[in-house]
Amino acid sequence: MRDWDRSLRAGNHPETTRYNYVLAASQLAAYLGEGMPEAGGACDPASVDGRQVVAFQASVVESRSAGTGLNKHKALQQFFRWLVAEGEVERSPMSEVPKPKVVQELVEVLSDEQTRRILDVCQGQGFVQLRDQALVRMFYNTGARLSEVGDLLVSEVDLDTDSVVLTGKGGKQRRVRFGVKTAAALRRYVRARSRRPGLTGIDQLWIAAKGARPFKSNGIKIRLRVLGERAGVEHVHAQRWRHSFAHEWKLAGGDTGDLMLLMGWSSEEMPRRYGASAAAERAQAVHARLGIGERV
Numbered sequence: 001m002r003d004w005d006r007s008l009r010a011g012n013h014p015e016t017t018r019y020n021y022v023l024a025a026s027q028l029a030a031y032l033g034e035g036m037p038e039a040g041g042a043c044d045p046a047s048v049d050g051r052q053v054v055a056f057q058a059s060v061v062e063s064r065s066a067g068t069g070l071n072k073h074k075a076l077q078q079f080f081r082w083l084v085a086e087g088e089v090e091r092s093p094m095s096e097v098p099k100p101k102v103v104q105e106l107v108e109v110l111s112d113e114q115t116r117r118i119l120d121v122c123q124g125q126g127f128v129q130l131r132d133q134a135l136v137r138m139f140y141n142t143g144a145r146l147s148e149v150g151d152l153l154v155s156e157v158d159l160d161t162d163s164v165v166l167t168g169k170g171g172k173q174r175r176v177r178f179g180v181k182t183a184a185a186l187r188r189y190v191r192a193r194s195r196r197p198g199l200t201g202i203d204q205l206w207i208a209a210k211g212a213r214p215f216k217s218n219g220i221k222i223r224l225r226v227l228g229e230r231a232g233v234e235h236v237h238a239q240r241w242r243h244s245f246a247h248e249w250k251l252a253g254g255d256t257g258d259l260m261l262l263m264g265w266s267s268e269e270m271p272r273r274y275g276a277s278a279a280a281e282r283a284q285a286v287h288a289r290l291g292i293g294e295r296v
Contacts, residue, residue, distance in 0.1 A: 001022055004079060007082060027060075050094070056072075080093060081094075108240065110236070119137070121227055127192050136224075137182040141182040142178055145238065162179070166264065204216075224238065243276075
């Protein structure tokens with residue numbers, strides 16, 4: 001798995017992708033190593049068969065969700081495909097494993113009021129409070145992915161033009177602007193960061209609460225959830241602000257092509273999927289604006 005992680009790094013896969021891919025393989029190994037009767041305790045990838053992966057995938061679907069099961073399925077497909085290419089196995093057992101059927105779940109948008117409550121629990125002049133304010137406003141104001149914000153370097157934030165260079169999937173970069181309030185929060189945080197001892201040579205924008213080390217995407221993910229719980233807002237994660245951004249853009253009548261550029265999408269399916277939970281609100285707003293049935 002260390003060699004596979006090196007291969008993923010060489011392929012320039014994002015850190016979150018590498019983490020999730022290697023995690024899936026580790027979880028399969030742990031599952032088989034727990035003495036599952038059907039598996040025989042196998043941990044050598046060459047001895048794993050489709051029946052064992054099916055059992056593992058079923059346990060994930062039952063204990064977590066079909067969506068999580070699908071993510072594990074995709075990761076293990078990549079793992080065994082790599083093993084075939086490396087000559088470690090003759091064929092992938094994934095050809096015998098059905099892909100979990102997933103009903104597309106609607107992601108609820110975060111309202112302005114909910115975001116205000118989250119920002120309220122970030123108030124203060126301490127380093128962590130200033131960092132959290134800047135993080136929340138960055139997600140809220142740009143609709144960026146967790147990894148795009150989490151992997152930011154100091155040099156990628158331009159406080160002269162109030163814009164940021166985001167690196168999306170496939171290493172594609174795009175420049176996105178942010179507003180006055182986000183710029184002010186970032187300036188306060190960057191000043192606090194400059195006073196932090198021991199950061200020489202650390203280019204990452206976000207710094208952990210303790211020590212001179214980067215604050216990475218998985219830590220940010222957990223932090224957002226904690227802030228949400230303190231604010232009384234359930235299930236807070238970066239993707240909800242991404243859906244909110246798409247919803248607000250559509251509600252204001254923004255161009256779909258421009259939205260795709262800002263969000264880093266190449267598929268036209270994505271604008272339909274994001275903000276779908278608030279589609280009825282947008283339809284009602286358009287109906288009221290058009291005044292259909294009220295002209296006579």
